[in-house]
Amino acid sequence: MKSDELLDRVVLPGGSEMRLIRWDAHVAIEIDGRPLMSTHEHGSEDDLGRVVAERLAGIAAPRVLIGGLGLGFTLRAALDALPKAAEVVVAELVPDVVRWNRAKYGAYAGRPLRDRRVTVVVGDVGAAIAEGRDYDAIVLDVDNGPDALTHNVNANLYKPTALQRTRRALRPGGMLAVWSAFPSRAFSKVLAASGFGVELLRPPPTTEGGPRYYVWIGRKPAASRGSARAGVVRSARPTAARPSRAR
Numbered sequence: 001m002k003s004d005e006l007l008d009r010v011v012l013p014g015g016s017e018m019r020l021i022r023w024d025a026h027v028a029i030e031i032d033g034r035p036l037m038s039t040h041e042h043g044s045e046d047d048l049g050r051v052v053a054e055r056l057a058g059i060a061a062p063r064v065l066i067g068g069l070g071l072g073f074t075l076r077a078a079l080d081a082l083p084k085a086a087e088v089v090v091a092e093l094v095p096d097v098v099r100w101n102r103a104k105y106g107a108y109a110g111r112p113l114r115d116r117r118v119t120v121v122v123g124d125v126g127a128a129i130a131e132g133r134d135y136d137a138i139v140l141d142v143d144n145g146p147d148a149l150t151h152n153v154n155a156n157l158y159k160p161t162a163l164q165r166t167r168r169a170l171r172p173g174g175m176l177a178v179w180s181a182f183p184s185r186a187f188s189k190v191l192a193a194s195g196f197g198v199e200l201l202r203p204p205p206t207t208e209g210g211p212r213y214y215v216w217i218g219r220k221p222a223a224s225r226g227s228a229r230a231g232v233v234r235s236a237r238p239t240a241a242r243p244s245r246a247r
């Protein structure tokens, strides 16, 4: 029988409680008792980092912004597939999450914060986007999706004003990748209306009978003069069967 052990807890602005829990050989992050991330199931996080890095193949020194850090698996997968000259900025809202990754819990994802290509920004990824320029990819895994928020502040990230800022922070041809536990026709439309070419990836569940997840790839047109003609394309991108997170 598994028994949970509370390793650390932090009260977030707004009153929610984030906890770091150990059970057996694994650790998990919970918000108000709901699982957010675990070292046991991180297949979809791995896929996200890998899918983005694979799409940057051919760029000698890609610049990538990832929000947030979680337990570092998306960052790890991206680093494993990105070239030596890549630059990766990770924005993480909760300072304690960065501290946990710098402590022994960073070992689960192979200590990605020690990679010299990585810069950590403690704060809202929305602010990092507003200040950012010339990214080849911006990756958002800060929530359960545009329609399922764990932090209310994140609603803004998926709105037209923020998406236009995101588009400005990308190079022509650059991409926004958004992880979600749920599809959202409304978000696909907002993304397209904000000048992105939209592809919704629907990988198969990573465990038999397990939960599905979704990734939007919003592509800034390579020639970005005038208004972009954006459309929505669906694709079931094949991915290797991996265990998925329970959120």
Ligand SMILES: C[S@@+](CC[C@H](N)C(=O)[O-])C[C@H]1O[C@@H](n2cnc3c(N)ncnc32)[C@H](O)[C@@H]1O
Binding pocket: 036, 037, 042, 045, 046, 067, 068, 069, 070, 071, 072, 073, 074, 075, 091, 092, 093, 094, 097, 123, 124, 125, 126, 141, 142, 143, 151, 153, 154
């Ligand atoms: C589901 S976890 C990310 C999991 C991560 N992909 C991994 O591989 O472990 C979400 C993370 O985003 C952070 N976060 C939430 N909102 C954020 C924001 N606005 N800016 C930056 N980080 C944010 C949370 O504190 C949490 O660490």
